[in-house]
Amino acid sequence: MSSLKILVVEDEDAIRGMLIMVLQQAGFFPTAAKDAEEAQNIIHDNPPDLILLDWMLPGISGVEWARRLKKEPIYSDLPIILLTARGEEEDKVRGLEIGADDYMTKPFSPKELVARIHAVLRRSGKILGQAQICLGDLILDIDQHRLIIGDRQLEVSPTEFRLMHFFMTHPDKVYTRTQLLDQVWGRSVYIEERTIDVHIRRLRKILEEYGRDDLVQTVRGFGYRFSMVD
Amino acid sequence: MSSLKILVVEDEDAIRGMLIMVLQQAGFFPTAAKDAEEAQNIIHDNPPDLILLDWMLPGISGVEWARRLKKEPIYSDLPIILLTARGEEEDKVRGLEIGADDYMTKPFSPKELVARIHAVLRRSGKILGQAQICLGDLILDIDQHRLIIGDRQLEVSPTEFRLMHFFMTHPDKVYTRTQLLDQVWGRSVYIEERTIDVHIRRLRKILEEYGRDDLVQTVRGFGYRFSMVD
DNA sequence: AGGGCTTATTACCTTTTTATGACAAACTTC
């Protein structure tokens, strides 16, 4: 699942801006509101997958608004993370009479925020990886961790599986070795670009037995492409 | 089984009230106590099927009381879910051998609470599912704690049984060691991940005699999978 | 055709991951 929308409801410009920045960086699609009223409109027009809500808001307080939201059946499943200043309210928040799914005390690190968002989204089932990815007669089953062609199962190593996963979710497009390294191995790993060649080779060898080694195509001077079309 | 009784032990009125509300809504029959002493009486007069216990209590702390309870043979099977505030204690909960079956960090969503209660009840056998679970020629007899293959029946140890139970009710999907630990042993126990390997080994050894050790499959880099398919 | 560059292929070695047997503590059972 991609394009997870997060609504930030926060009256202080600086904090709101910072939050939006952080969220974008983390791959979310943030929208923002200054108060409950504005937020209400956004929710109506373009319901987000999660709300980051300031405890104190001008007009209707964040808590109050959250409570109302949770009562409406349409929105009751919408996860809410409360943002509070450190202080006396902390105890009350813990009481969770509000129905918030989590809370954070300012100031917090971007890292922690993103981590909590992920946790809440996962808990509420918003992050559902597709169970299966099909492409022609290729099936990559994430849950079962299996790669199947037709009715036969292929034996692939962890890295081969990840590579295949990336290819199948990004078909028909050329990727440089560096891009593949970043996407499949992760930005923080440092290995030779040429190593990619070897892994491509290994993938092809496996696919070869099924006459499908033509799926992994070399684009001379650029990199590799995975495609059902020649 | 209907009319599952749940005892809430929590000193803060607001939270206690909220919990009771949530539990009723979810179809349980909650009773409540403000402290360990009160709880002790209730347990004696009208033993519940599960206890929701606050970590911090006036007088005897929740943890201390839980520990004592677990030592009494009569109550040792009574599942306990600990409620803790987020903070330093969190780590301790996992580490310390309290004997709780699960724990939750406030604040939590009602949904999650109910889900965990169900999970714990199921694990501890309070919720009767099917009496038998069949998969191919495998039959797992819940009541008798027996595994039947074809026409022969064999005894398995408690842990092996639970592991087998989990596998047979969740076939074809890969689980990491951590997931298995959480699901089969419970979230609050702390044992080495590698211990899973040993239990897998033991399961396989049993199945081996019937030529069925291929049911438990290793998925390198991820974990294990139980499947009738290769 | 040949030089220069890019990719393919293979072999090798290191690291990582899993399997297995043994042991001791904890727990049951009689």
Place this chain on the structure above:
DNA sequence: GAAGTTTGTCATAAAAAGGTAATAAGCCCT
């Protein structure tokens, strides 16, 4: 409370995977 189970941990063996370098093969241009 003694004998037998059960279960978690460790040490070690075994297996698989992953990265690199060396060499072969291929492509493109003049």
